[in-house]
Amino acid sequence: xxxxxxxxxxxxxxxxxxxxxxxxxxxxxxxxxxxxxxxxxxxxxxxxxxxxxxxxxxxxxxxxxxxxxxxxxxxxxxxxxxxxxxxxxxxxxxxxxxxxxxxxxxxxxxxxxxxxxxxxxxxxxxxxxxxxxxxxxxxxxxxxxxxxxxxxxxxxxxxxxxxxxxxxxxxxxxxxxxxxxxxxxxxxxxxxxxxxxxxxxxxxxxxxxxxxxxxxxxxxxxxxxxxxxxxxxxxx
Amino acid sequence: xxxxxxxxxxxxxxxxxxxxxxxxxxxxxxxxxxxxxxxxxxxxxxxxxxxxxxxxxxxxxxxxxxxxxxxxxxxxxxxxxxxxxxxxxxxxxxxxxxxxxxxxxxxxxxxxxxxxxxxxxxxxxxxxxxxxxxxxxxxxxxxxxxxxxxxxxxxxxxxxxxxxxxxxxxxxxxxxxxxxxxxxxxxxxxxxxxxxxxxxxxxxxxxxxxxxxxxxxxxxxxxxxxxxxxxxxxxx
DNA sequence: AGGTTTATTATGTGCACTCATATTATCGCA
DNA sequence: TGCGATAATATGAGTGCACATAATAAACCT
Numbered sequence: 001x002x003x004x005x006x007x008x009x010x011x012x013x014x015x016x017x018x019x020x021x022x023x024x025x026x027x028x029x030x031x032x033x034x035x036x037x038x039x040x041x042x043x044x045x046x047x048x049x050x051x052x053x054x055x056x057x058x059x060x061x062x063x064x065x066x067x068x069x070x071x072x073x074x075x076x077x078x079x080x081x082x083x084x085x086x087x088x089x090x091x092x093x094x095x096x097x098x099x100x101x102x103x104x105x106x107x108x109x110x111x112x113x114x115x116x117x118x119x120x121x122x123x124x125x126x127x128x129x130x131x132x133x134x135x136x137x138x139x140x141x142x143x144x145x146x147x148x149x150x151x152x153x154x155x156x157x158x159x160x161x162x163x164x165x166x167x168x169x170x171x172x173x174x175x176x177x178x179x180x181x182x183x184x185x186x187x188x189x190x191x192x193x194x195x196x197x198x199x200x201x202x203x204x205x206x207x208x209x210x211x212x213x214x215x216x217x218x219x220x221x222x223x224x225x226x227x228x229x230x231x232x233x234x235x236x
Numbered sequence: 237x238x239x240x241x242x243x244x245x246x247x248x249x250x251x252x253x254x255x256x257x258x259x260x261x262x263x264x265x266x267x268x269x270x271x272x273x274x275x276x277x278x279x280x281x282x283x284x285x286x287x288x289x290x291x292x293x294x295x296x297x298x299x300x301x302x303x304x305x306x307x308x309x310x311x312x313x314x315x316x317x318x319x320x321x322x323x324x325x326x327x328x329x330x331x332x333x334x335x336x337x338x339x340x341x342x343x344x345x346x347x348x349x350x351x352x353x354x355x356x357x358x359x360x361x362x363x364x365x366x367x368x369x370x371x372x373x374x375x376x377x378x379x380x381x382x383x384x385x386x387x388x389x390x391x392x393x394x395x396x397x398x399x400x401x402x403x404x405x406x407x408x409x410x411x412x413x414x415x416x417x418x419x420x421x422x423x424x425x426x427x428x429x430x431x432x433x434x435x436x437x438x439x440x441x442x443x444x445x446x447x448x449x450x451x452x453x454x455x456x457x458x459x460x461x462x463x464x465x466x467x468x469x470x471x472x
Numbered sequence: 473a474g475g476t477t478t479a480t481t482a483t484g485t486g487c488a489c490t491c492a493t494a495t496t497a498t499c500g501c502a
Numbered sequence: 503t504g505c506g507a508t509a510a511t512a513t514g515a516g517t518g519c520a521c522a523t524a525a526t527a528a529a530c531c532t
Contacts, residue, residue, distance in 0.1 A: 011515070024412045036482055047517045052483075068483045069525040077408050082320040082418050086472060088313065172313050176260045182318050185467040186422030186442040204440035206422040231421040236322060247485070272512055283487045288513075304513045305495035 010046050015054035018044070023063055023074055030076045034064075037072075082236035086182070086210070089135045089143055089224075090169050101136030104163045105196065112148055119211065120150060120218040129157060131167055134196050140227070141197045147222040153214050167220070177219050180212040193225050206230045245282045251290035254280070259299055259310055266312045270300075273308075318472035322418070322446070325371045325379055325460075326405050337372030340399045341432065348384055355447065356386060356454040365393060367403055370432050376463070377433045383458040389450050403456070413455050416448040429461050442466045 010018070019040075022028045034040075037055065041048040055072055058064045062079040066072045093100040108130045111117060117124045129149040135142045147167055149157050154175050157167070185207045194201040206226040212219045246254070255276075258264045270276075273291065277284040291308055294300045298315040302308045329336040344366045347353060353360045365385040371378045383403055385393050390411050393403070421443045430437040442462040448455045 024414075030409075038482085048483095049518085050516060052485095053515090056484090066483070067525075068523065069481055069527095071482060077324070078412070080322045080416070082322060084318045084320050084470065086316045086318060091313075173266070176262075176314070178260075180316070180472050182470045182472060183467050184420060184442070184470070185465075186440045186462075188440045202438065202440075204422045204424045204438075206420070226422075229421075231419050234320065234418045234420070236416050236418060245486080274512085284513095285488085286486060288515095289485090292514090302513065303495075304493060305497095305511055307512060 010044050010050070012050045012053040012057070015040075015044060015046065015051055016057050019054060019058055020063065023058075028074050030074050033071050033073045080236050082234040084182075084232075084234060086180075087208075088168055088172055089145075090166060093135070093137045093142065096137070098137040099139075101139055102166045103134045103136070105132040105134060107131055107162060109151070109158070116148055116221065120148065120221055122150065122218065127151065131162060132192075132196075133162075133166060135166070141199075142227050143224050144193050144196045145222055145224045147220060149220045150218050153217040153219045168222070171220060175214070175219060177212040177214050180210060182211075183209040185209075187225070189225065197225065197227060199228050203228050206232065246280050246286070247282075248286045248289040248293070251276075251280060251282065251287055252293050255290060255294055256299065259294075264310050266310050269307050269309050316472050318470040320418075320468075320470060322416070323444075324404055324408055325381075326402060329371070329373045329378065332373070334373040335375075337375055338402045339370045339372070341368040341370060343367055343398060345387070345394070352384055352457065356384065356457055358386065358454065363387065367398060368428075368432075369398075369402060371402070377435075378463050379460050380429050380432045381458055381460045383456060385456045386454050389453040389455045404458070407456060411450065411455060413448040413450050416446060418447075419445040421445075423461070425461065433461065433463060435464050439464050442468065 019028075019034075022034075028034050035043070037048045037051045040055075041051045044051070055064060055066065059066045059072075062081060063075060064072050065075050090100045090102075109127055110130065111125050112128050112130060114124055116128070117126065120128075122128075129151055131145075131147045131149070133145050133147070135145070145168075149167065149171075151158055154171070156174065157170070160167075160170055162170070186204055187207045189197060189199055189201055189203045189205050191201050193205070194203065197203075197205070199205075205228060208224045208226070209222070210224075211221045255264075255270075258270075264270050271279070273284045273287045276291075277287045280287070291300060291302065295302045295308075298317060299311060300308050301311050326336045326338075345363055346366065347361050348364050348366060350360055352364070353362060356364075358364075365387055367381075367383045367385070369381050369383070371381070381404075385403065385407075387394055390407070392410065393406070396403075396406055398406070422440055423443045425433060425435055425437055425439045425441050427437050429441070430439065433439075433441070441464060444460045444462070445458070446460070447457045
């Protein structure tokens with residue numbers, strides 16, 4: 001018996017599936033108020049706790065809107081979401097079965113342009129570690145990255161041999177962060193990027209900008225340009 | 237008392253916060269086995285159920301790896317994720333405070349190119365509704381979309397006046413779907429897209445391709461090209 | 473009628489108990 | 503020593519109960 005348990009009662013996943021079925025079948029149409037937990041529990045022959053967990057899960061998935069005393073209603077538009085794992089290039093390449101190469105192109109310690117300092121919410125004269133690097137997959141250019149690191153938040157980074165290990169891998173292993181922002185876009189390759197990526201200037205490149213924070217302190221800002229033709233696939 | 241309850245016991249969110257603190261402080265270092273639920277409950281003075289919920293939440297967020305009998309260990313790399321809401325252009329534009337305009341550029345009912353039929357897992361001769369449309373924000377081009385709809389999955393779409401309401405809005409309101417795929421990328425504007433978007437051919441455009449399914453049946457495949465300079469921001 | 477207080481209601485959360493299930497470790501035997 | 507059966511263990515899950523909390527509806531008093 002797939003979805004049944006002792007005495008024919010349903011488990012929380014079975015309750016969730018049944019509720020989702022009713023939503024999709026429009027038995028519970030968009031915007032409608034659904035029966036309360038106690039009634040559903042009685043109808044389905046399980047405990048209220050079980051119904052609670054099922055409905056809480058559906059609310060988290062964006063199908064239901066729940067409020068105390070107000071009851072539970074079906075969202076008018078399901079509002080689906082896709083999950084984007086924050087990529088670690090090295091792992092991404094190796095997961096594809098490719099060999100990961102890495103070349104540090106430049107390394108400087110100095111305040112960045114005003115726009116960068118502002119993006120990090122730092123005074124214009126705060127020195128930052130500026131890295132430019134190239135990730136390779138099977139010896140072909142894969143990602144060109146331009147990174148700024150705040151040494152105040154990560155003093156140890158200054159002693160790391162970044163020609164041997166890429167900053168992303170090192171940071172992921174050694175520096176926790178609390179939250180971040182991510183911006184996706186498309187841009188034309190500039191001269192420097194085109195040279196590094198071995199493509200023509202002006203080629204359309206997929207771009208990802210990432211800014212991470214450790215509490216109130218900015219950790220690192222990185223802009224990555226992906227090789228021409230790169231596609232990022234997600235499921236939802 | 238912010239995080240306390242009756243008798244000084246912690247609630248599940250407080251337990252989660254404490255566990256997260258220990259992970260970030262490296263009191264529980266990456267890869268380490270943490271105390272079992274019963275011990276933690278005893279230490280924190282709450283029920284095992286409460287600890288269970290807290291740790292389950294952290295596992296869902298990617299901080300912990302749990303397995304029966306194996307115990308709970310801290311993930312070596314936290315593996316963070318960003319949530320990408322599947323956009324509905326009209327709502328996105330209006331949420332920005334802009335006015336949403338829409339123009340249907342073409343509408344045909346015929347089988348598509350082999351690549352499209354294959355992407356939808358349909359025989360090469362299945363007729364599809366092919367739409368090209370332009371979304372405007374404050375009367376300026378915003379998104380150019382090229383859409384294929386499977387009339388077998390959505391017969392009613394053939395009777396809808398798609399010059400008045402955009403297909404996305406109509407589909408979201410009238411057709412449930414079970415899952416989908418999404419591909420992000422960057423591409424150069426071709427002649428037709430450039431003309432519609434009022435930019436030069438070859439301009440780098442952010443691209444989103446979306447394919448939705450209703451159980452085993454493909455519903456719609458849409459390729460959207462966003463206006464030059466478009467940036468998609470997310471938090472994590 | 474108007475506004476404030478009070479009761480009602482549905483969900484949110486916690487606890488103690490019970491059993492299920494997936495592993496892992498251990499024991500016993502050849 | 504090697505291998506299969508068995509016991510031990512940590513998490514997964516369900517139930518019944520109690521109480522907390524937020525939002526609403528009803529009662530109440532000017």
